[in-house]
Amino acid sequence: MTGVLQILAIVLLVPIIVIDTVFLSEILFGLAGSVKPMRAAPRSSVALLIPAHDEEASLPAMLPGLLDLKSSGARVLLVADNCTDGTARTAREAGLEVVERTDPDRRGKGYALAFGRDELAKSAPDIVVILDADCAIDRAALTRIVQRATITDRVVQAAYVFRPALHASAAVQISNFAFATKNIVRQRGIARLGGPAILTGSGMAFPWSTFAALDLATGNVVEDLVMGIELIERGLPPVFEPGATVWSDSSGDSGTETQRARWEGGFLATARSVAPRLLGTGLIQRRWSKIWMGAHLLVPPLTLLLLANVVVTLLAALLALGTGMVTPLLIGGGLLWALIVAVAAAWAVEGRRHISGMTLIRLPFYIAWKLALYARILGGKRSVAWVRTERVDRP
Template sequence: MMILGFLAAILCVPLIVTDGVFLIEVLLGLRGNDTGGLARPTGSIALIVPAHNEQSVVRASVEKMIAESPAGTRVLVVAHNCSDATAEQARAGGAEVHVLNEPDRRGKGYALAGGKAALMAAPPATVIVVDADCTPAAGAIARLAATSEKYGRAVQASYLFAPRRDGGPIVQISNFAMLVKNLVRQRGGRRIGAPALLTGSGMAFPWPLYASLDLATGNIVEDLALGVDLVRRSQPPVFEPRATIWSNPSSEQGTGTQRARWEGGFLATARGFGLPLLLRGLARLDWQMLWMGLHLLTAPLTLLLMLNGAAVLLWLLLWLIGAAPLAAPVAMIGLAGLVVMAVLAAWAAAGRAMLSASTLIRLPLYMGWKLALYAKIVRGKETPDWIRTERVD
């Protein structure tokens, strides 16, 4: 019977390690952003705004980008495979527009490649990618450009959904999970010198680096793949928590589509690159490559909670049948409890604007929704194409 306990212990080792990664990142990321002086970039800046059928939001977004950017910043909207008035609305907002109609090349990566080609004649010092449905917080563009100039690296802003306390439970909890992933854990990683994950909007690059990237792909999480590629090239991205890029939250239906696309892409990237990065980092004694591998192998928040719950039930069952000592389920309950406490601490420190207490206690129901979502991902039914996500204004 004890062989069952031995096999269960081996199975739980990856979960224990990734729980540790999660706890380190969250606990170190609870403290607020470090203070800093006014950012003053010295070089020219261009914003590339990939847009696919964004006529309803692009004008207001462009106007906000121009208002919050240093004088002389170029805003280039790449209207990619649009069937609406995205280009016209972008021009009305004051942006330059590059129209691309490539029906056989679908995906944000192709739009970013088109933006790069459009800037080749007069390249800026820094390129910043901001999605068409996003708006920068005050000073965010200057801060991103200045940080990119300082390190000579790609820089990721804190990319968040605007709080929507009147939204449904699925929307609120999804937005809180994004805050944990894109702010709290990224901030904790920065404090131990770990590389940032690129999260799609609010990504700054020195022009020579941006020009060298292979962007023309249909990868549904091209930003995450870019970050992995930069770590493998020993040019790990930097997180800048003092720069925030906001997006309006999605509707409940849009949230389902969006989470299927993002988490399906994340899990596929983790399967393909997590373990190789971990092993290569160990072989080369490369701390940043090692941590990126560990981060990719750490399940998204809700799935991590589910895995911990399943591990607790497994050890309780093994104890009941005499295949494990009582200390085993007690230890697993303690570790799972630490993970839950870290989530609650993140909510108390940074998430109360995103998620009401009454909605937080409905997290088990949300897990049921996520189980159905993961089943859809496993069956290969996640959304593969770049489509516009419906937002709630």
């Protein structure tokens, strides 16, 4: 019986060791960052493609920046997709180029992108930059991702983060920190490890030939993640550009919950179906980009990762009591401690501007909120519709 328990302890530890190693590596290599000078690139024609669904309320704040980019020479095309408000009218009156799409049975960002691509194909640009209608990018950041896409002939992802909102609720602040950790720290770490960038939906620069060949017209709620996987499988892994940032305003409590349910539910579903295949084919083909993407997909969202480590550590403690073997307990406890230290380090590097000191005290309540969210996701209550996310007003 003792031997069976010892084998069980090893079986429990192996998956969590692998998953924790991936996460800790991404954090460790991503803590420090430097922006390299960009070498000169041939001038490219640029089109910003902006998919929008019922964004009349958010557009006025974004229009000055979009018009500035237009005046710099970029073509700006907004796709008003299945809108029930004045999104198209607001954009046109401001001087933007607008196309409207109405197809209630085929709703989703991917369909909007495919529709916009058909319009751009009439006079195809060298580089297409996808920007969500509630996001902002400045000239310098746009120039940087366009130049890098031109030089590398690869899809380039800018750092996509929420503006700090220290006036917001604890749930919003902690969610924003987790978002920054994934989209800045872990992206830097993956890049330094030689892995592919994770496409995050906004601030993505595509060479036209690559963009024209993508399967965009899907209803997948995590179309950006799926696009990145498709590029990796085609031997064109995206690259991360830490010197360019795309900003979005934070959501309120309701909007944050809707976002997390949609994104994390879609991520978990995609990971279950894709990660084993990517890892397997990557190992067989010896393709590092496939291997690391498959490994990255094995890492669940941070709350679930911490919970899994707590459960494994408790089970290891029980097995140690039953067998007298303390090694599983030491490994499980050590990994949990390492995760806590890694998250604290990420907070010290990127999180201070997103979380106030008092908010950290309420972390247990946030974890409880996330666990309830995951229960709803596992129960099948996962949103797949494209809905506008409400934003909080800037103080």
